[in-house]
């Protein structure tokens with residue numbers, strides 16, 4: 001079985017972060033492992049507190065995994081602060097980790113800073129060059145590139161800018177625009193538009209986490225970056241289509257729809 005690591009923050013409500021990633025890994029038939037960078041107290045309505053994990057403990061989690069287990073792909077999510085970013089970059093370089101997907105998580109859907117603003121530069125200079133695929137949403141791409149994004153053409157320009165910062169592929173996600181959910185994949189030469197109809201739902205907590213985890217799982221399974229991304233896009237579409245309301249705010253996506261359906265377990269939907 002392929003083994004995939006998520007380096008990210010914990011979401012107590014289980015919709016985003018480490019919890020979303022491990023669910024996505026399981027749904028892809030890969031063995032999930034985690035390095036926890038921060039513990040958040042959050043639910044469908046907001047983020048209420050964040051405790052960063054000690055850098056020494058982050059180092060040890062990375063060491064414990066890589067000293068013992070072959071890691072087929074790595075997904076990086078919430079990294080919180082500069083020290084954490086440096087520890088992750090050093091650890092991944094030391095063990096020559098491959099198939100790294102960086103989701104440059106910055107601000108939660110409820111408006112909470114999951115990456116300290118002064119750590120954006122460190123994320124750009126330490127993590128982007130290690131990435132096989134980087135998956136910014138529109139506000140993150142604007143922050144990284146300094147460009148304003150309204151149209152698909154603007155998305156292409158920003159993807160091009162981000163590509164020259166070092167990642168092999170840039171997947172700029174269009175979830176924050178208004179028409180179809182169009183994401184743009186740029187490999188340094190050509191742009192591929194991946195488009196699905198927009199689903200009318202407010203339950204999109206953890207969509208970005210889920211997509212990047214799915215891409216990492218697909219890379220571990222041996223798919224090319226293009227295949228890993230287009231399969232990831234299909235996966236997140238189905239997961240959003242069957243998302244559901246838990247709590248009073250933005251609910252989570254459904255990771256196991258296809259599995260449950262196959263097993264006849266959808267009676268209590």
Ligand SMILES: Nc1ncnc2c1ncn2[C@@H]1O[C@H](COP(=O)(O)OP(=O)(O)O)[C@@H](O)[C@H]1O
Pocket residue numbers: 136137138173174175176181182183196197198199200201204206207208209211233236237240
């Ligand atoms: N309402 C929606 N309907 C269909 N796809 C969506 C919807 N919202 C987001 N997506 C897709 O989900 C993925 C995550 O997108 P996005 O919301 O931009 O990221 P993030 O969660 O990082 O803000 C992308 O593939 C995007 O196109």
Ligand SMILES: Cc1ncc(COP(=O)(O)O)c(N)n1
Pocket residue numbers: 008009010011016017018040077078105107108109114204205206207208209210
């Ligand atoms: C611990 C953690 N990591 C990431 C997100 C972003 O979630 P989303 O995928 O909805 O942007 C989050 N809300 N919490």
